[in-house]
Amino acid sequence: MTTTESSDVVQASDPRPGARRRLRARLARPASRVLLGSVIGQGAVLAASPLITRFYRPGDLGALAVVTALSSVVGAVAPLGWDRAVVVPRAEGAARAVVLLAVVSVVTISAIAGVVAYAGRHVWAEATGTPLLVDAWWVCPVTVLAVALQRVVTSSLARRRDYVALGRRSALQGLGQVACNLALAPLGGSWGLVLGLAVGRATALVGTRRRHAPRRSRPPRATVRPPGRRRVRGRLVVAVVSRYRRFPLVSTWSGLINVMGQQAPLLLLAALHGSPAIGALALTMRVLGSPVGIVADAVALQVDGQTGAIVRRRAGGVEASVRRVLLPLAALAVVGLVACVLGAPVVFPVVFGEAWSGAATSAMLLAPAFAAQLVASPVSRLLPLLERQGTQLAWDVVRLVATSGAIVGSSLAGATVTTSIAVWSTASVVSYAVMLWLVVRAARCADRPRAAH
Template identity: 25%
Template structure:
C-alpha cells in the first residue's frame, strides 16, 4: 500500500485531467483487483449466492441514498471554511442517527418486507445491512470533505483500502465454504474500512480547525442548504431506486439465480465503469463548484469537454462488449455464467450513456436545479418499474426484461444531458 501511495503521489497535478487520472487510476487498480479475482469468486460462490449479495447491495444502496439527507454534496460549495466544517459535522451526525432509525425499522418490519420480496435469506443479516449503510454514510461525508480540500490522493488510497478489505474477507470465507455470508460480510467490512481510514486521515490533517463546529452553526448551514434534503435527498432516493430496484424486481419475478447473473455482469462491467465515472464526478464537483461561482463560462467548457472525453473513452469498450461478452463470460467464469454475458450485450449502450452522463449529474446540484433532478429521477424510476413489471406480466424471458431496462435507462441519460445543457444556458443568461 505504501508503494502504491508513492506511485499515485507522482500523478498529483493541478490540471483537471491529472486529477481524474489520480482518482481513476486508484479506482482502476481497486476495481481491477475485483475483476481479476472474480473468476475465483465465481468458483467459490454460486449464482444464488451472488443473487443474495445483489439484493443485499440493492437494499443498502437505496437506504444509503437518504442516510445523510444529501448534505455532503453541499460541503464543497461554501466559500467559508467554517460553513463547510459544520456541514461535515451535520452530515456525520445525520448518518449515525438515521442509520440507527433504519436498523430499528428493520427489526420491526424487516421480516414482513423480505417475505413479501421472497428473500427471507437476508433476515439474519440485518446487522450487516445497518453496518453497510453506516459505512456509506460516513464515507460520503468524509469523502466530500476531501474533495473540497482537493485531496484526491486521500480519496484514492481509501478506495484501494475498501477493495482490498472486501476481497480478502470474501476470499477467506469462500474458501471456508460459509456461503453467501462471506460475500455480505466482505461488502460491509470493506465499506467500514474505507470510512475508518478516511476518518483517521481527515482527523490528522484538519483536526486543528474542528473547534469551529457548533450546534448553532450546524443549524444555520442546515437551513442555508435546505434544498439538498428537500429536493436532492428525494431525487437521490429515486435515483437509487432506478438503479437498485431492478435486481429486486428480477429476483421477485425470475429468482435469485437470475439476479446472481445480473450481479456478475454489474460487478465485472457496470461497477468498473461506474467507479471510474465516480472518480470523474468527484473532480468535476470539486472543480465545477468553483468555476460556477467564479467563471461560469469555464464551467460550461468543463461540462462540454468532460462529456465528450467520457463518451470517447467509452466507445471502444462498448463495441467489444456488444460482440464478445457472452463468449468472454463463459470462458472466464464458467458455462453457468454465460447468460450474464448476454445481459451485458443488452446493457452495453446503456453503460456507455451512464459512463458519459452520471459523472456530470452534479451539474444540476451545482446550479441549484435540484427540482429538475427530482422530476427526472421520478420519471425514470416509474418507467423502470413499469417496464420490468410488464415483461413479467407478459411472461417474457429475463433477457427481454434486461433489454427493456437498458432502453429506458439509455433514454433517461439522453434526457439528463439535455437538462444539464439547458440549466447551464439559463445560468449564463441570468448573469448577463
C-alpha cells in the same frame, strides 16, 4: 477561498497560452490520482470475479444483489442530502457545519434502519426471495452506516481537493471488499459476499482518515473557548440549515429516487423471479460496473472539485468545463460498447465457467445502458452544484418510473428475465439521454448572466 482556488482563478483568467497549458496539466494530475485508485480498487473486484464465480453459487450473488440494493437505497437517504451540500458553501465554517449535520443524520437513520430490519426481517426475506435476511438482518443496517458515512467523507475530500486521499479511498474500498469475499468463502453460503460491501467501505473510511499535524501548545483556556462560543456555533448551524434547506427538503428525495432508479429493477426482478434467478445478472452488474465505476468515479470527483470551484467563483465557464468532460467520455463509451457486444459471448464462458454463460447475454443487453451511464452519471452531479434540485428530482422520478415500469410491465406480460432486462436497458438509455440534455442546458443557463455583462 483557499490558496489553491485563488491560484486557479489567476491561471484561468490568464490569456497567455502557456498559462492555459499549465492549467490543463494541473487539472489532469488530480484526475489521474483518483483514476489510479479506482483502477486498483475496481480492478481488484474485476480480477477476483473468476474466483468468486467458482467459490460462490448464482444464488449467493443474487443475495448480494438484494443486500446491495437495499443498503444503497437507504444509504442514499441517510445523510438527508447534506452530503451533496458539503461542496457548495464558500466559507469553511459553514462547510464543517454541513458535515456535522450529515454525520448526525447518518447515525440516526442507520439506527432506525436497524430497528426496521429486525422487526421486518421475515417480511423482507419473503418479499425479495432472500432467506438470508432472516438471520443476517443486521447486515443491511451496518452496510447502510458504512455506505452513508463514506458518501459524507467523499464529499469532504472532494471539497478539499484531496485527490490523494480520494484515490486511496477507491483502492482500499475494492481491496477490502475482495479480501472479505475470499477470506470468508470457506465458510460456505453467501456471508463473504454480503459482508464484503460493508467491509470495503469501512476499510476505505479508516484509510482516508485525515492525518492531523502535531498539536501546538494551547493558549489559555479563556482564549480558546471564549464565552458564548457554543451559542455562535448554534447560530451558525441554524443559519446553514436555513440557507441550504433545499438539500434535505429536495435533494434527499432526489437522492433516494436516483438510487431507486438504479436498484429498484434488481429488487423487482428478485421479487418477481427470486434472487437465485438474478445471479447471472448480478455477475454482469459486477463485471461491467467495475470498469464503468473506475472512470465515472474519477470524472465525477473531478466535476465535484474542479467544476464545483468554477461554480463557486461565479465567473462563468461552466458549459465549457462540461463539454471538455463529455467528449472523451462519449468516445470511451462507444469503444466499450462495441467491445462488450462483440467479446461477451466468447469471454464470459471461458473466464467465469460454462455455468455463468447466461451472464454473457445479460452483458450484451445491458452494455448500451452502461455506456450511457458512463457519459451521463459523472456530469449529472452538476445539477445539485447549480442548486437545480428540482430538475434533478424530476428526472429521478421519470427514470424510476420508466425503469421500474419496464420491469413490472414486461414481467406481468409473461416475459422472461432476459426480455425484462432488454426493456430495462432501453428505458435506461433514453433516461440518460434526457439527463445529458438537462445538464448542458443548466450549464448554459449558469453562464448566461455572466456573458451578458
